[in-house]
Amino acid sequence: MDxxxxxxxxxxxxxxxxxxxxxxxxxxxxxxxxxxxxxIPIGVCSHLRxxxxxxxxxxxYHIALSCGLKPEKIFAELLGKTTGYNKGYAGAMHFSxxxxxxxxxxxxxxxxxAISSGIALSLKVQKSNSxxxxxxxxxxTTQGIFHETLNMASLWNLPILFVCENNYWAQSTSIKExxxxxxxxxxxxxxxxxxxxxxxxxxxxxxMKSSKIAIDKVRxxxxxxxxxxxxxxxxxxxxDVDKSYFTKEYIRKAKLNDxxxxxxxxxxxxxxxxxxxxxxxxxEIKEQLEKDLIAAKNARLTELNEIEVFK
Amino acid sequence: xxxxxxxxxxxxxxxxxNEKIIVMGQDIREWGGSSGLFKGLDKRFKGRxxxxxxxxxxxxxxxxxxxxxxxxxxxEFTFFDFLLCAADPIINHxxxxxxxxxxDFNVPLIIRGVLSSHxxxxxxxxxxxxxxxxCPGLNVVYPSNPDDAAGLMRYxxxxxxxxxxxxxxxxxxxxxxxxxxxxxxxxxxxxxxxKNLGIITYGRLVPIVERxxxxxxxxxxxxxxxxxxxxxxxxxxxxxxxxxxxxxxGIGFVASKVAAIVHENSNAKVKIMHAKEFPxxxxxxxxxxxxxxxxxxxxxxxxFIK
Numbered sequence: 001m002d003x004x005x006x007x008x009x010x011x012x013x014x015x016x017x018x019x020x021x022x023x024x025x026x027x028x029x030x031x032x033x034x035x036x037x038x039x040i041p042i043g044v045c046s047h048l049r050x051x052x053x054x055x056x057x058x059x060x061y062h063i064a065l066s067c068g069l070k071p072e073k074i075f076a077e078l079l080g081k082t083t084g085y086n087k088g089y090a091g092a093m094h095f096s097x098x099x100x101x102x103x104x105x106x107x108x109x110x111x112x113x114a115i116s117s118g119i120a121l122s123l124k125v126q127k128s129n130s131x132x133x134x135x136x137x138x139x140x141t142t143q144g145i146f147h148e149t150l151n152m153a154s155l156w157n158l159p160i161l162f163v164c165e166n167n168y169w170a171q172s173t174s175i176k177e178x179x180x181x182x183x184x185x186x187x188x189x190x191x192x193x194x195x196x197x198x199x200x201x202x203x204x205x206x207x208m209k210s211s212k213i214a215i216d217k218v219r220x221x222x223x224x225x226x227x228x229x230x231x232x233x234x235x236x237x238x239x240d241v242d243k244s245y246f247t248k249e250y251i252r253k254a255k256l257n258d259x260x261x262x263x264x265x266x267x268x269x270x271x272x273x274x275x276x277x278x279x280x281x282x283x284e285i286k287e288q289l290e291k292d293l294i295a296a297k298n299a300r301l302t303e304l305n306e307i308e309v310f311k
Numbered sequence: 312x313x314x315x316x317x318x319x320x321x322x323x324x325x326x327x328x329n330e331k332i333i334v335m336g337q338d339i340r341e342w343g344g345s346s347g348l349f350k351g352l353d354k355r356f357k358g359r360x361x362x363x364x365x366x367x368x369x370x371x372x373x374x375x376x377x378x379x380x381x382x383x384x385x386x387e388f389t390f391f392d393f394l395l396c397a398a399d400p401i402i403n404h405x406x407x408x409x410x411x412x413x414x415d416f417n418v419p420l421i422i423r424g425v426l427s428s429h430x431x432x433x434x435x436x437x438x439x440x441x442x443x444x445x446c447p448g449l450n451v452v453y454p455s456n457p458d459d460a461a462g463l464m465r466y467x468x469x470x471x472x473x474x475x476x477x478x479x480x481x482x483x484x485x486x487x488x489x490x491x492x493x494x495x496x497x498x499x500x501x502x503x504x505x506k507n508l509g510i511i512t513y514g515r516l517v518p519i520v521e522r523x524x525x526x527x528x529x530x531x532x533x534x535x536x537x538x539x540x541x542x543x544x545x546x547x548x549x550x551x552x553x554x555x556x557x558x559x560x561g562i563g564f565v566a567s568k569v570a571a572i573v574h575e576n577s578n579a580k581v582k583i584m585h586a587k588e589f590p591x592x593x594x595x596x597x598x599x600x601x602x603x604x605x606x607x608x609x610x611x612x613x614x615f616i617k
Contacts, residue, residue: 148368
């Protein structure tokens with residue numbers, strides 16, 4: 001319980017720190033945050049084994065941190081430091097940590113769906129017990145490669161879990177405008193005969209429960225698709241400041257369904273935690289992140305001779 | 312041995328010694344692919360010859376993922392033009408994953424792209440699009456004879472980076488001796504020595520130019536590898552002859568790149584020859600107008616050499 005709450009805080013505060021770095025002007029490029037969507041990867045990844053493999057698209061921090069990646073090394077990646085996961089070559093949209101089972105973010109929407117299915121194919125050929133989990137957004141479900149891949153994953157019984165974080169927006173375009181079928185789980189089930197679930201992704205207890213069922217099925221050698229309904233409180237990227245496309249109703253629901261507030265309420269109601277303990281945890285996480293950031297800032301910039309492809 | 316059989320033999324030998332090699336593509340199990348290269352191999356390599364749906368992008372994406380986890384997929388494309396359907400996984404991912412992960416991941420994926428110009432297949436089945444894929448991180452090779460085809464395929468299957476292996480349908484039946492040597496990437500080869508003119512070309516055009524110049528005092532450099540280019544050999548031929556002619560079946564992007572190297576490094580007079588910039592027509596007379604023909608090449612060589 002403590003661990004889940006800590007992860008929720010860590011992701012939220014980590015992204016706030018990254019936003020500050022952009023304001024300071026010391027990160028090269030853009031960023032995509034996950035405010036409001038944090039519960040999904042925390043819940044899903046809690047069921048994974050060390051040898052399982054996770055990938056995602058461009059909305060990455062909540063997923064990478066759920067996989068256990070170190071905040072310090074992500075900060076360092078963003079700052080181009082030698083201690084960064086890929087020494088700064090990859091940056092926000094492309095970093096990976098092979099040894100921690102996080103095989104990469106991907107800057108092209110839905111490209112990860114195919115690559116991850118290929119990893120799943122290799123696991124199947126190698127008769128491994130491991131599985132692949134790939135995260136995508138609702139916007140990714142309109143890409144051609146998504147449909148090509150789901151068809152093949154179903155035909156070939158690949159051990160992969162497709163986790164769709166449906167926040168109802170593809171950048172600034174609403175799902176009503178971008179998808180002819182709004183119930184994505186139904187769409188996938190109907191089109192590709194892949195077992196599909198549709199679950200509230202803002203309630204971590206529901207996320208945990210449903211993803212356990214899904215992952216158990218994937219381990220038996222079948223692909224599964226879970227659509228988690230969620231809300232994005234932040235803009236698409238750091239450049240999307242005014243978010244004028246959000247309706248008042250969406251903003252209201254997003255606040256009402258904040259996964260952190262929901263989980264805190266649940267814990268307090270069940271008398272599993274006190275307000276004091278919550279404040280203590282928040283403080284602890286913030287202090288640790290501050291230390292991580294200082295360590296990343298203090299590391300030296302990557303030298304050209306440390307880059308594999310420059311050698 | 313025929314060019315196509317030279318490739319087939321290398322793949323069979325390597326597959327027998329390396330379980331990690333799998334083959335994916337459209338119609339490869341029953342038909343053996345459009346070139347028939349894999350015909351009859353299903354029994355020998357049970358489960359390793361995988362038929363795919365008509366889904367080029369996903370097939371390459373899946374190939375990349377499998378390669379990241381230690382497999383060595385060979386993906387066959389019936390027509391080179393279809394590679395455009397998979398341009399994203401090839402250029403955005405296969406070519407970049409090693410760099411982005413700073414070497415944590417390799418993508419030992421081989422894509423066989425079969426060119427099909429000069430056969431009347433028309434605009435979407437005849438393009439020489441190799442230049443589009445000459446991007447950092449992707450090896451692009453195009454053997455002009457059976458020995459190089461075998462040597463480059465052998466090398467490709469024993470290194471760890473992605474390769475676009477280009478063949479031309481019209482080379483598949485070409486006969487020639489085959490050694491057991493590997494041909495490393497980035498190494499061009501002199502096919503004929505001479506002083507009056509240097510010709511730089513590759514692939515389908517090499518045997519054609521060889522026939523045209525066999526009694527002339529002309530040097531011929533076969534690039535073999537388009538990415539990386541063998542700059543040293545290009546510079547060497549440029550400094551040896553006063554005139555350099557660069558010929559390509561496409562619309563001049565590869566030739567222009569080579570011409571820039573020649574120009575920057577020598578005093579040679581440079582000329583490039585390439586197809587006209589039109590969608591490729593189907594009718595033979597129109598196709599001949601747009602594409603290079605043996606006659607056009609002969610004419611340019613003889614007039615340039617004077």
